[in-house]
Structures are given as C-alpha cells and as structure tokens.
Amino acid sequence: MLLLSVAxxxxxxxxxxxxxxxxxxxxxxxxxxxxxxxxxxxxxxxMRDVGIVEGRILMAKDLQxxxxxxxxxxxxxxxxxxxxxxxxxxxxxxxxxxLTERNGVARYHSVFFVRRDSPVNTLEDLKGRxxxxxSAWSTSSYLVPAMELLARGIRPEIxxxxxxxxxxxxxxxxxxxxxxxxxTYVHKRVxxxxxxxxxxxQNEQRMPAVFRRxxxxxxxxxxxxxxxxxxxxxxxxxxxxxxxxxxxxxxxHDPVAGPxxxxxxxxxxxxxxxxxxxxxxxxxxxGLARVRLEVE
Numbered sequence: 001m002l003l004l005s006v007a008x009x010x011x012x013x014x015x016x017x018x019x020x021x022x023x024x025x026x027x028x029x030x031x032x033x034x035x036x037x038x039x040x041x042x043x044x045x046x047m048r049d050v051g052i053v054e055g056r057i058l059m060a061k062d063l064q065x066x067x068x069x070x071x072x073x074x075x076x077x078x079x080x081x082x083x084x085x086x087x088x089x090x091x092x093x094x095x096x097x098x099l100t101e102r103n104g105v106a107r108y109h110s111v112f113f114v115r116r117d118s119p120v121n122t123l124e125d126l127k128g129r130x131x132x133x134x135s136a137w138s139t140s141s142y143l144v145p146a147m148e149l150l151a152r153g154i155r156p157e158i159x160x161x162x163x164x165x166x167x168x169x170x171x172x173x174x175x176x177x178x179x180x181x182x183x184t185y186v187h188k189r190v191x192x193x194x195x196x197x198x199x200x201x202q203n204e205q206r207m208p209a210v211f212r213r214x215x216x217x218x219x220x221x222x223x224x225x226x227x228x229x230x231x232x233x234x235x236x237x238x239x240x241x242x243x244x245x246x247x248x249x250x251x252x253h254d255p256v257a258g259p260x261x262x263x264x265x266x267x268x269x270x271x272x273x274x275x276x277x278x279x280x281x282x283x284x285x286x287g288l289a290r291v292r293l294e295v296e
Contacts, residue, residue, distance in 0.1 A: 017237065019054045020044060020244070023075035025066050025084065025137065026059045033057055036079075038260035039267075043247050050243045063137075067091035070233045077244065078231045079265070083139030085229040086285040093234040097245055099277055100228035101269040103199075107224035107280075110144040111201045113215045114193045115186060123152055123219050128168040129192035130159065132182040135175050136296075139284070140197035141182070142175075144221050146295055147287035156295050162190045179206035187211045193218060225280050230270065 022040050026032040036057050044055040058075050060066035063084070069075040070092035078088060079100060088094045099106060112131075114120045120129065126149075134141035146156050149171055157170035162185065166172025174191065176182045182194040183206065198220065200206040207215075230248065232241055251257035252269040261267040273281075 016054075018051055019056055020047065020052045020240070021056045021058050021074065021076045023058050023060060023066055023069060023078045025061075025063065025080065027061070029059045032059065035263050035265060037263075039251075039257075039264040042251065042257050042260045043244065046247045047240070047243050050237070050239045052240065052243075063087055063091065067094075070094045073233060073235065076233055076236055076240070080229060080231060081137070081139045082226040082229050082281060083143040083284055083288065084137055085231050086281060086288050088231055089285065090288065094231045095234060096229050096273055096278075096281060097232045097241065098230045098248055098270040099226045099273055100230055100265075100267055101271060102227050103266040104268050105199055105227050106269075106271060107277075108140055108197045108199050108227055109224050110140045110148065110195055110221040111198050112145065112148075112193055112195045112218040112220070113186065113201070114218050115189070116214055116216045118192065118216075120192060120218060123149065123154060126171045126193060127154060128166060129171065130162060130164075130166065131156070131171050131173045132162070132176045132185040132191045132194040133173050134179060134182065134196070135177060139225060140200075141179070141195055143284065143288060143291060144223075144225060145195040146291045147284075148219070148221050150287075150290055150294060158295075179203070180208075183207045183211045183215075187214060223280060223283065225284060226277050228265070229281070 022036055024032050024036060040055040040057065044052055058069060060069060067088055070088060078094065080088065085096065120126060133145060136142055149156050155170045156173050157166050159166060159172040159174050162174050164172060176185055179196045179200040182196055185191045186194040248270045251261060
C-alpha cells in the first residue's frame, strides 16, 4: 500500500522501519505525487530482503519543514536539485546517495544573457542594473549565479519589483518563478539580464527561438554542477541505504523501470558520486553558506 501525506504534521507517529518514506519539496503536491509514486512502487518490492514492505510519500511546503522531517526520521529519501540537496545537508545532516541524470543530462551550468542591443558586456557591468532569476530553490538560476557574482565582489540585492532601482554597487534581482518568465522579462526589457541553465537556454519552451535570436550570452559559469541528487537521512539503516542504492542503480538498466523513471522528473539514469562530482557538491555547499550570509 502507498500512502500520501502532504505538508501535514506527523507528530506522535513512531518511525516504522518497514516503511520507506520518499519526500519532496512541493508547491504542487498532486502533480509531484504522480511523478514520485511509480518509482516508489518499483523500489519497495525489491527491498523486502531488508525489511521494507511499504512505501509512503511525504511532501513538505518548504526547506525548513523537509529538514525537520529528515532530522526526525519522518522522511528517508529525498530527490532534489543539487543546491537544494546541499541546503538539506546543512540543515538536517542528510547525505548524498546517488547522482541523478535527467533527460540524458547529468551536469549543467548557468547562463547569464542580455538582449543583443544591451550595453552590458561583463558581469561587472550589471552593477546598478536588474537581473531576473527563478526562485530561491533554484541551483542554476539562483545559487550558482549568486556565487558567481559574489566571487567577483558584486553583491546581489533583492528587489520588491522589477521596477525598483538597485544601488549603484549592487545587482538588483527579482524572482520570475519560471524560465519562460525570465526570458520574457529580458525580451520585453522589464529587466536588464536573466540567468537560466544551459539546458533551458536550448529549450524552446523556456527560451523561444523568437526570443533567443534577440539575445546574446553574457557569461557562462565555468563549473558544471550535478543536475540532481538522491539524498538519504542520516541514521538510515545501512542495509536499507545500501539496498536502495543498488535498486536505483539497477533501475537504469531495467526496461521494467523505464516508465517509472520517465515519470520521476525525466530520470534517465542514476550514477555513483565520483570525486569530481563530490568536489562540485562541496563547492555548492560552501557557496550556499556564503550566499545565506551575504545575500539573504
């Protein structure tokens, strides 16, 4: 049996070691439940040898709530983008289990862009100007760009609206909520620049060709970061952790798992964490601490 819990307190319920709980940060629980359920249905029957007989899904409305669930053992396994994964690691002690390849892409980077007729030619030229990013949860459209700006001594400053004027020595940023909105804001001159992932730059749904022909790339972040990470809570039974890792790695090569993986945010494979990816995650972790301190 698979049960759904959505952003509700679970105080007073003892953790059941026979239940594997998959968590997700969500502002759309119904849609995310439909994406998570097939893979959990695939995984649970293959973990009976380590005592798992049931799967549940628990949604959290924000980072703080999910970190609490992980600390208290209410969630065992979380799938997230790498920046959010490192934030959960800082707040809850959760640990990376595997890297997640989505739509054939295991790593990505950030792309700053402006209109072709913009006078902005370097990141330094963004001082006193406005930048559209996606949301505070985004790795490629918030965390990595903020890290890049701070590394150059440029402080991002959040604005209430795109019409606000940043101070001359900062970059004023606004959250546009979606990549298409970011592209639209720049194209319509609502803001001076935008930043999205290199994947989204090539995506017609997020950067329409009619927009891209009027744009130029201002800067691309040098460091590639993992596309997504599977995280597990600290204290998870080592046998359960090892079997979960094994099942997910095997799923990449099992045709039966294909539809479930496709539903699972377009997952095409899981990979072990290699030294280069570990270093990239540690850079994100350090950058996250600096962004929290100096930007937020």
